[in-house]
Amino acid sequence: MLELKGIDAGYAGFQALFGVSMRVDAGEAVAVIGSNGAGKTTLLRVVSGLLAPTAGTMTMQGTDLIATPPHKVIETGIAHVPESRRLFPRLSVEDNLRMGAFIPAARAKFHQRLEYVYALFPRLKERRTQLAGTMSGGEQQMCAIARALMSEPKLVLLDEPSMGLAPVIVSQVFDLVRRIRNDGYTVLIVEQNVRQVLKVVDRAYLLEVGRMKASGRAEELAASDEIRKAYMGL
Amino acid sequence: MTGLRLKPATIIGLLAVAALPLVVRYFLPASEKYYLHLLIQILLWSFIYTGWSLMGRFGLTSLGHGAFTGIGAYATVMLWNFAGITPWIGIPVAVALATVVGVLVGYPCFRFRIAGHYFALLTLALTEFVRLCIVGLRDFTGGSLGTQPRRYGDGISLYALQFEPDRMLAYYIAFGLWVLGLYVWLRVDGSMDRYALDAASQDEDAAASVGINVTRERLKITALSSAMCALGGAIFAQYQMYIGPDTIAGLGLSLNIVFAAIAGGIWVLLGPTVGAVFTQVLAETLRVVIQGSATLKGMFGSSALALDQLIYGLLLVLFIIYMPNGILGTTMAWWRRRAAARAATGRAGN
Numbered sequence: 001m002l003e004l005k006g007i008d009a010g011y012a013g014f015q016a017l018f019g020v021s022m023r024v025d026a027g028e029a030v031a032v033i034g035s036n037g038a039g040k041t042t043l044l045r046v047v048s049g050l051l052a053p054t055a056g057t058m059t060m061q062g063t064d065l066i067a068t069p070p071h072k073v074i075e076t077g078i079a080h081v082p083e084s085r086r087l088f089p090r091l092s093v094e095d096n097l098r099m100g101a102f103i104p105a106a107r108a109k110f111h112q113r114l115e116y117v118y119a120l121f122p123r124l125k126e127r128r129t130q131l132a133g134t135m136s137g138g139e140q141q142m143c144a145i146a147r148a149l150m151s152e153p154k155l156v157l158l159d160e161p162s163m164g165l166a167p168v169i170v171s172q173v174f175d176l177v178r179r180i181r182n183d184g185y186t187v188l189i190v191e192q193n194v195r196q197v198l199k200v201v202d203r204a205y206l207l208e209v210g211r212m213k214a215s216g217r218a219e220e221l222a223a224s225d226e227i228r229k230a231y232m233g234l
Numbered sequence: 235m236t237g238l239r240l241k242p243a244t245i246i247g248l249l250a251v252a253a254l255p256l257v258v259r260y261f262l263p264a265s266e267k268y269y270l271h272l273l274i275q276i277l278l279w280s281f282i283y284t285g286w287s288l289m290g291r292f293g294l295t296s297l298g299h300g301a302f303t304g305i306g307a308y309a310t311v312m313l314w315n316f317a318g319i320t321p322w323i324g325i326p327v328a329v330a331l332a333t334v335v336g337v338l339v340g341y342p343c344f345r346f347r348i349a350g351h352y353f354a355l356l357t358l359a360l361t362e363f364v365r366l367c368i369v370g371l372r373d374f375t376g377g378s379l380g381t382q383p384r385r386y387g388d389g390i391s392l393y394a395l396q397f398e399p400d401r402m403l404a405y406y407i408a409f410g411l412w413v414l415g416l417y418v419w420l421r422v423d424g425s426m427d428r429y430a431l432d433a434a435s436q437d438e439d440a441a442a443s444v445g446i447n448v449t450r451e452r453l454k455i456t457a458l459s460s461a462m463c464a465l466g467g468a469i470f471a472q473y474q475m476y477i478g479p480d481t482i483a484g485l486g487l488s489l490n491i492v493f494a495a496i497a498g499g500i501w502v503l504l505g506p507t508v509g510a511v512f513t514q515v516l517a518e519t520l521r522v523v524i525q526g527s528a529t530l531k532g533m534f535g536s537s538a539l540a541l542d543q544l545i546y547g548l549l550l551v552l553f554i555i556y557m558p559n560g561i562l563g564t565t566m567a568w569w570r571r572r573a574a575a576r577a578a579t580g581r582a583g584n
Contacts, residue, residue, distance in 0.1 A: 048443055074445040086440040088433045099433045102426070103445040147444065 001026045001186055002047070002078070002155055007056035009046050016042040018210045019056070024155065029177075029187040031197045031218070033231065034207035040190040041083050043207065044159045047188075048080040049073040060155070075103055079153035083160050085144040089133025093124055093143055096132045100150030109152065117146040120179065138169040145176055149185070156180060158189040162196065174200050194231040198222040248413065255405045270401040272518065276510045277408035278470050283495040283506030284415040285462030288422055289455055290492070291500045293349065293435035297488045298339070298357025299463045301364035304483025305332040306464030307471035311383045312374055314394070321395040321472060329464045335360075336460030337453055344449040344456075347438060358485065365484040380478025383471060398475045411469055412507070415462065419503055422458070427451055463491075486543065493550045499560025508562040517542055 002024040009017040016039045024030045034040050045051040047058065049070035058065040060076045068076065079100075087096050097117065101110045118125040121142050127135060132143055141161055148156055161177065162170040170193065177200050181187055191197035198204060198218045206214040206227065214221070221227050258269045286299050309328035313319040319327075339360050343353055368375045375381055386394035390403070397403045422428055434441040434448045441448050471477045480486060490513065498509025520542040524530050534541070557564050 050439055070442040071445050071447040080443040082440055082443060086437050088436040090436055099429060099444050
């Protein structure tokens with residue numbers, strides 16, 4: 001579904017990704033794990049078009065993503081749940097969801113999608129008139145995921161969904177991820193919380209200082225000594 | 235709520251404003267001209283302030299709208315005076331010119347995400363640039379002394395769009411323009427673009443990731459806003475029959491626009507109108523007080539007349555700190571709270 005080959009990317013005077021290649025197949029949940037500064041967020045910014053790569057190719061179901069401007073990426077079926085939620089804080093929950101269905105194709109199905117995400121996350125229905133910025137971190141994460149689902153995407157990108165949340169909320173957020181997986185979405189998740197994320201995905205890639213160091217099935221990686229030592233504190 | 239179906243309250247309100255000059259004629263016949271002039275000014279400026287607030291409410295704080303009113307006024311008058319082109323053609327040309335300038339300045343700003351303070355600074359430079367052009371082209375524009383549209387016949391003409399001697403006519407032209415401004419505001423408010431711009435002003439990256447073309451949305455609203463201000467400037471020139479770089483262009487005017495719109499409230503339909511009433515009444519009061527006071531004149535000489543700018547500046551700071559929603563926005567919020575509190579106590583009483 002999504003395929004990256006030899007991606008180089010960075011910011012002025014600083015390269016963050018070196019020849020990154022990876023692939024996500026339809027129906028899979030894939031994680032990119034790595035520590036702070038490994039380039040995980042940069043990778044997702046490249047996929048969602050917010051950062052132009054300097055080399056490499058990138059396709060979504062055959063569509064060239066490199067030539068796609070950021071506001072068109074969503075039309076290829078990719079919805080991005082950005083790092084630290086990034087809701088529109090001074091819009092109500094429902095208006096945030098309305099923005100998720102901004103593209104014409106989704107706008108026509110707004111009410112249908114709204115019912116769908118409210119059924120998936122009933123909490124949001126209770127909070128629909130509340131300003132998004134006034135909700136708790138976990139609820140905001142729920143709202144951010146729901147906003148992404150409004151466009152009826154094929155692939156959902158999740159950028160560090162557990163960041164800045166209390167441990168008990170973190171496991172609830174991973175439950176949300178599991179729920180959308182079960183609903184048939186393909187998921188690409190970037191996470192530092194290696195132990196938790198490996199429980200919800202099928203496969204994972206290990207990113208270290210901008211380079212792919214390892215990849216494999218989630219159980220295999222979770223069992224590998226190297227990863228247990230470096231990332232799970234065992 | 236697109237404003238296409240008028241509510242009874244709206245109709246009554248519009249009729250009341252339409253009837254104002256008749257009230258003036260009946261109750262204040264001796265100074266009819268003066269009061270009508272004040273009302274016309276309020277309506278014309280309301281239109282311009284409403285045009286500015288279209289951008290201002292989405293975090294695009296432009297200090298450059300004096301450039302657009304200036305282009306609207308000067309281009310219209312220059313075409314009339316030197317090429318004999320009727321304002322019926324001159325005004326669309328002037329509005330188009332201002333829109334092009336707005337888009338040319340806006341595009342690089344939005345493309346490279348220049349927002350907030352830097353956007354304000356850039357647009358401030360635009361204001362000064364246009365003012366310098368006006369002053370520099372003094373052979374045509376009269377430089378800093380300003381100039382007048384060439385009078386056509388007795389000063390009332392459909393062809394030349396001149397109506398200054400007939401204050402009643404001028405009032406209804408200004409009224410029509412004001413209603414147009416409110417209509418545009420409502421259309422924008424009820425559109426999906428409103429949500430898109432609101433979202434972009436809160437988080438540009440997130441807006442782009444849900445499929446909003448932030449640059450295009452911002453260019454659209456900039457074009458609309460600069461076109462409105464240019465139209466307002468042109469009609470203002472036709473009414474005043476005088477244009478000067480400081481009365482219809484320049485930094486002082488740009489700042490006045492910002493102050494009046496913020497003072498009235500940029501998030502509510504009638505906010506800019508309330509701002510116009512407030513600033514016009516304030517300016518008139520200050521003028522009368524300062525001109526009538528021997529003490530002030532003795533202290534500052536004729537520069538006492540510039541005191542109103544100082545007071546504006548001070549008030550702007552106070553408004554931004556204590557009343558960011560403006561006079562009308564704050565009043566409406568207070569009213570709603572009171573109504574809610576009443577409803578609550580009413581229920582408790584039952």
